[in-house]
Amino acid sequence: MPDRAPQPVERHLPTEEARDLIALVRDIAQREIVPRAAEEEESGHFPREIFSLLSESGLLGLPYDSEYGGGDQPYEVYLQVLEELAAARLTVGLGVSVHSLACHALAGYGTKEQQSHHLPAMLGGGLLGAYCLSEPSSGSDAASLRTKAVRDADTGDWVITGTKAWITHGGIADFYTVLARTGGEGARGITAFLVPGDAAGLSAAAPEKKMGMKGSPTAQLHFDGVRVPDARRIGDEGQGFAIALSALDSGRLGIAACAVGLAQAALDEALAYATGRRQFGRPIADFQGMRFMFADMATRIEAGRALYLAAARLRDAGQPFSRQAAMAKLFCTDAAMSVTTDAVQVLGGYGYTQDFPVERYMREAKVLQIVEGTNQIQRMVIARHLAGPETR
Template sequence: MPVTRLMPSSEGDDLIALTREICAKELRPRVDDAERAAAEGESFPTEVFRTLGQAGLLSLPHPEEHGGGGQPYEVYLQVVEEIASAWMSVAVGVSVHSLTAYPVTAFGTPEQQAALLPGMLSGDTLGAYALSEPLAGSDVGSMTTRATREGDGTAYAIKGRKAWISHAGHADYYTTFARTSDDGGRGISCFIVPAGSDAMTFGTPEKKMGLHCDTVREVIFEGVPVDEANRIGDEGQGMAIALSALDAGRLGIAAGATGLAQSALDVAAAYAQEREQFGRAIASNQGLAFLIADMEAAVSGARAAYLYAARLKDAGRPFSKEAAVAKLLATDAAMKVTTDAVQVLGGAGYTQDFPVERMFREAKVTQIFEGTNQIQRLVISRHVLR
């Protein structure tokens, strides 16, 4: 069910309309078959990302002068929500790709932006965000992947392992965080590492509960060379870059979780009006109608939270706390709404004949990645009690 948007421009309206058309023609007809196929063996929707890239939907919040869409974050996030309502794996991929370009947009020199962003934002390439490690998830400062200067000091060699990396093995570049000194979190730096090195290998794809078309696996750096020109920011600035990027990335996940919840609500509401028991539609039972109302309230609240944070970001105001609030509320809402959608459909909801079974499995991980919801509570409480 299309949701009425409050867009800041007619161009924003056009982008939402374009996104809905692509979702209807290219995403919804194939999502269930593609997710089932990917669960049985690796399958990555390369052609779908190519379609979104050609439509300009992979580069919306980045500057026009380097090939981006120049759109407010508020517009970009509503596009992510629309995509998530059709295919959550793809929406996560769109958010991840935008996250990979963010360090260059926000922290790169003009020379780096001119050299790197046109390719990143062309729609022909896809990025991966290599931050987490097997023993360094929420505790980013404990990472062990290391970048060591070589030769005349104008290049680095990166050695280490990154874990839980979306697009691993399919990405054209890896926005990578590696240690350049032993000074804890202050010893981390950010690099853009092109794909294709023989010294970069990959683990076996993770067998996940959901989001099967979001290929996730380890990236293994065995002395991967990277030029100094591809280091973003100063040595030791990587932690600040990563945390800043995650604020933006959390809003992408919040928008995606909202779209997933909206889609589950739509299925549940339609089913409740069609399914009859005791001679009438089950929607006429107040207990179930109130459950639908609570689902709507959760989705609307999630949407309001992420849009508020986006408007702060667009206005150049601090939004870290609000991003954490939005991520927390939206992902908890997605888990609640998809759970309730299964309940509304009863036994049918527990089968793969209806998409709410898939949506329920997809919702869980939104409470985990881009910072667990326990970490979001830590971020929020620190802001409030500061």
């Protein structure tokens, strides 16, 4: 069995408060998350109690304004918290990222009255959010979504009808940020709404049976005439797609950070195994083939971390970061797939069994290349920034 404890990642953090924050996250991860991760993933248990603990600890609203219960932390710090959580268990790290994504529309585009009314509970009151953009027939082509919101002329309410797909926390979230069509075809006809999780007419299908992340429920949501007051409309009518794209730029950085955390966990496990496993009279970590593999794995992880942090610093400085966010999401998730695959190889036959976590890491890494814009979409985004829109 492995006899080498993983060493904490050396982080260059901007403040003493940030260093204390990372120490808190590591303590929670080692005490509350890691010991239960394998068993709960295998059984498909969603750790709602962990999210309640994170909320109580002030970790669900880190990048948002303290006026509304947030943590006032820059993205440079928030993303490193996500990385630590994802290294402990991807279901938790990704879940925090999705929750932050669900809060983004209201925090960035809501009125002061809306923010004062809703954000404190969303950021630090124990609520859990989800983000509803994708549909069965509109994934990468999100601007073609069909879910409709029609204004009731008598009450002023919006009535939402349609189906959303691939919703992380679908069926268990307390609130949903929902993108629905209120106007004509295309991106300009979409509006954002904040929908309570217990709204009448809202129901969830059975969770998808996934390759990995079995503890994180992903489900279709059905909106059967769900009534939402106009006070829960976020931003202007027709502004929803711009709000969605803004959220996704930040969300992609969250996915990148989670990917680096997962890859780091895989490297730590592989190193622990290789230093304890002996063949031909010495640890297999002594063999050059292994050492070169570890060097490549570590280099991919460090490069990914540097890339997502560079994008985060642009965001924190108020500069454009969309291209860099796409690059970070692309590179970090591809790196996670590569590193976790190599970790399985290091462990040989044991890596293919559930006795060690690397087979789970490999299964989990795959979804990161797909969520919040496939890596093919990221390449399209990057190319458009470099060469302009495609000619038709």
